[in-house]
Amino acid sequence: MKIEELVSQIKLKKSFLCIGLDTDLDKIPKHLLDHEEDPIFSFNKAIIDATHDLCVAYKPNIAFYEAYGLEGWKALERTMEYLNEIYPDIFTIADAKRGDIGNTSTRYAKAFFEALNFDSITIAPYMGRDSVEPFLEFENKHTILLALTSNQGAFDFQTKNIGGHELYKEVLERSKTYKNSEKLMYVIGATKASYLEEVRQIVPESFLLVPGVGAQGGSLQEVCKYGITKDVGLLVNSSRGILYASQGKDFAPMARSKAKSMQEQMEIELAKLN
Numbered sequence: 001m002k003i004e005e006l007v008s009q010i011k012l013k014k015s016f017l018c019i020g021l022d023t024d025l026d027k028i029p030k031h032l033l034d035h036e037e038d039p040i041f042s043f044n045k046a047i048i049d050a051t052h053d054l055c056v057a058y059k060p061n062i063a064f065y066e067a068y069g070l071e072g073w074k075a076l077e078r079t080m081e082y083l084n085e086i087y088p089d090i091f092t093i094a095d096a097k098r099g100d101i102g103n104t105s106t107r108y109a110k111a112f113f114e115a116l117n118f119d120s121i122t123i124a125p126y127m128g129r130d131s132v133e134p135f136l137e138f139e140n141k142h143t144i145l146l147a148l149t150s151n152q153g154a155f156d157f158q159t160k161n162i163g164g165h166e167l168y169k170e171v172l173e174r175s176k177t178y179k180n181s182e183k184l185m186y187v188i189g190a191t192k193a194s195y196l197e198e199v200r201q202i203v204p205e206s207f208l209l210v211p212g213v214g215a216q217g218g219s220l221q222e223v224c225k226y227g228i229t230k231d232v233g234l235l236v237n238s239s240r241g242i243l244y245a246s247q248g249k250d251f252a253p254m255a256r257s258k259a260k261s262m263q264e265q266m267e268i269e270l271a272k273l274n
């Protein structure tokens, strides 16, 4: 998907919500486990059907599928086929946090961009230029680099001062020199919203994937205050806060109502841009 198409979907739906498909068999409603052959896919399909008009992106976190072996991977494949066939305007993110020496990165890129047909993938920048550039070679695909993550461990390395500025700023600066860097986006945790002002000085236009609202305590309003651009430039993710709004038979309409409440708050923020 091209960035312009993502921006036009955001404007059309008045939403920059990304729903994280972190599908956990210990948390999904029990009746799906008892009656469905493929409970992971059945859960995802019900969530997608109930929320697709309120969000612009879905982000399956690959760990939740790999954890169930072949069955999990098949459910991921079915979810991607369903999204690409029924809702092709929705941006898809493989939250895989990969990155390796060049020829291995190319295989990861093929797995997620070609075999599974995701629009984008999350990548750890630690191995540097030649681990990231293979992902940037793919047409109309996007690479989302971890810059400043939402967790406490972000302070172990990412905010450490190296050569006069913090490591996450070096990631932002340096990655702008990578070949095809216009295909880069960045992860900035919602729990670190006040840092967004400085992030925007380095990457004024880039799209940011912002996880950590809801269950992790980040605030949508704070994120928008410091991070929104004229083309919005934000995808704000919520996973557990939407998926597990109810563990009963009403889980899908309850997820919809959580997503609707986030979309309405986003609409207010978008109106401020005009």
Ligand SMILES: O=C(O)c1cc(=O)[nH]c(=O)n1[C@@H]1O[C@H](COP(=O)(O)O)[C@@H](O)[C@H]1O
Residues within 6 Å of the ligand: 020, 022, 061, 095, 122, 148, 149, 150, 151, 187, 188, 189, 211, 212, 213, 214, 215, 216, 237, 238, 239, 240, 241
């Ligand atoms: O790359 C991510 O999406 C990510 C980066 C980060 O800094 N923090 C973070 O929580 N995430 C992911 O975003 C999702 C957050 O889930 P909830 O806290 O349930 O909304 C999980 O899939 C995390 O793996």
